[in-house]
Amino acid sequence: MKVLNGMVSARSFIKKRLYLINRYVSPLKYRMLSTWINFVVHPTFRSLTMNYLFNKRSVLEKASRHAPLPRNLYFEGTNVCNADCVFCPYTQMERTKLTMPMKLFKDIVDQYVEMGGQAIGFTPIVGDPMVDKFLMDRLEYVDAIDQISNVGFYTNGIALKPEKAEQLVEFKNTTINMSVSFGGHDRATFQKMMGVDRFHLVQKHVLHLLDVLERNGHDRLIVKIDFRCPDSNSSDPFGRRVRECIEKGLVQMDSLEGNFDTFGGYVSQDDLDRVGLGLQMDYGYPKFGPCEIPFTKPLVLADGRLNACAERDLETTLVVGDLKRERLKDLLYGVRMREFVMQFYKPNSLPDICKKCTVYQSIYNVRAKVWKENLNWTPPAT
Numbered sequence: 063m064k065v066l067n068g069m070v071s072a073r074s075f076i077k078k079r080l081y082l083i084n085r086y087v088s089p090l091k092y093r094m095l096s097t098w099i100n101f102v103v104h105p106t107f108r109s110l111t112m113n114y115l116f117n118k119r120s121v122l123e124k125a126s127r128h129a130p131l132p133r134n135l136y137f138e139g140t141n142v143c144n145a146d147c148v149f150c151p152y153t154q155m156e157r158t159k160l161t162m163p164m165k166l167f168k169d170i171v172d173q174y175v176e177m178g179g180q181a182i183g184f185t186p187i188v189g190d191p192m193v194d195k196f197l198m199d200r201l202e203y204v205d206a207i208d209q210i211s212n213v214g215f216y217t218n219g220i221a222l223k224p225e226k227a228e229q230l231v232e233f234k235n236t237t238i239n240m241s242v243s244f245g246g247h248d249r250a251t252f253q254k255m256m257g258v259d260r261f262h263l264v265q266k267h268v269l270h271l272l273d274v275l276e277r278n279g280h281d282r283l284i285v286k287i288d289f290r291c292p293d294s295n296s297s298d299p300f301g302r303r304v305r306e307c308i309e310k311g312l313v314q315m316d317s318l319e320g321n322f323d324t325f326g327g328y329v330s331q332d333d334l335d336r337v338g339l340g341l342q343m344d345y346g347y348p349k350f351g352p353c354e355i356p357f358t359k360p361l362v363l364a365d366g367r368l369n370a371c372a373e374r375d376l377e378t379t380l381v382v383g384d385l386k387r388e389r390l391k392d393l394l395y396g397v398r399m400r401e402f403v404m405q406f407y408k409p410n411s412l413p414d415i416c417k418k419c420t421v422y423q424s425i426y427n428v429r430a431k432v433w434k435e436n437l438n439w440t441p442p443a444t
């Protein structure tokens with residue numbers, strides 16, 4: 063057991079120090095070094111590279127057999143946000159701020175349902191779903207569709223007004239997974255993390271939500287408090303109330319433990335250092351083969367275009383078509399999507415955003431979400 067614990071802490075020590083190496087060597091040298099280091103210290107990365115080397119074609123074919131349904135279809139209800147988090151480049155975005163019209167939303171949901179879709183995500187690339195003036199209307203629309211079993215989104219809680227918390231427990235059919243990103247246990251830390259002075263307001267909103275959950279005993283609203291600050295424990299009254307509700311099974315808790323990604327190259331370790339909370343950049347594994355995100359999280363943008371990725375593509379450079387003119391089933395894993403996926407076999411020709419992205423997850427990682435047999439997946443062909 064001691065040996066195992068020692069190995070785990072050695073691995074996390076090395077991984078956390080990779081950002082130091084990244085500061086001083088060229089990207090190519092970093093990739094080579096990181097490949098060797100990860101290969102030696104991470105069994106998951108070892109099995110991923112072996113899978114890539116020996117099962118390149120069969121794994122891609124197996125992932126493609128799940129088409130044309132993605133695991134989850136994401137919607138950018140709005141790309142507007144009300145915070146300026148240290149780990150997010152929202153304020154650098156040059157795109158026009160938009161909200162998706164309900165008519166367009168309904169049309170695309172209907173196409174998705176017709177294809178057999180079951181799960182919807184409302185977390186955009188940047189923006190807060192609670193700022194979307196149509197969020198409750200969208201939830202009402204999908205809640206009335208039996209086939210949509212699951213909806214999920216993150217919010218910073220600033221716009222999670224008491225009346226919205228009351229409305230959320232009214233939806234009875236679809237399971238709603240809501241994660242509240244929480245910046246810190248005191249006003250100063252919260253402001254450093256989230257870029258706005260809304261600590262007391264968000265605490266108030268979360269406390270109200272906990273009361274609503276306690277009063278209603280709702281089992282279709284799954285709430286997770288997601289701590290963005292390095293320390294997720296606090297013994298103040300708010301922390302005690304959250305812990306009490308966790309013990310009662312009303313909410314769950316998660317933490318990034320102060321680790322962040324580069325958001326496609328838009329956020330650097332220097333940006334994290336500036337807030338002085340000991341935040342660290344996690345560079346993930348080097349890229350081997352296609353990223354799983356086009357298979358699991360394509361995103362319908364507020365203007366109706368389909369982006370291959372709902373993760374880090376701030377300026378939406380990975381658009382594969384326009385749903386105002388084309389059908390969803392023709393775009394998901396159509397020619398443009400396929401061409402994009404195949405670019406991962408030629409790392410030099412990858413779009414810039416993917417080259418710099420550190421939330422990339424290879425389809426050759428057997429633990430990737432692309433291999434989970436739930437949500438929309440059709441049974442794998444034998």
Ligand code: SF4
Pocket residue numbers: 326353354355356370371372373374375415416417419420421422423
């Ligand atoms: S590498 Fe990053 S930006 Fe590219 S598809 Fe994957 S998650 Fe999206």
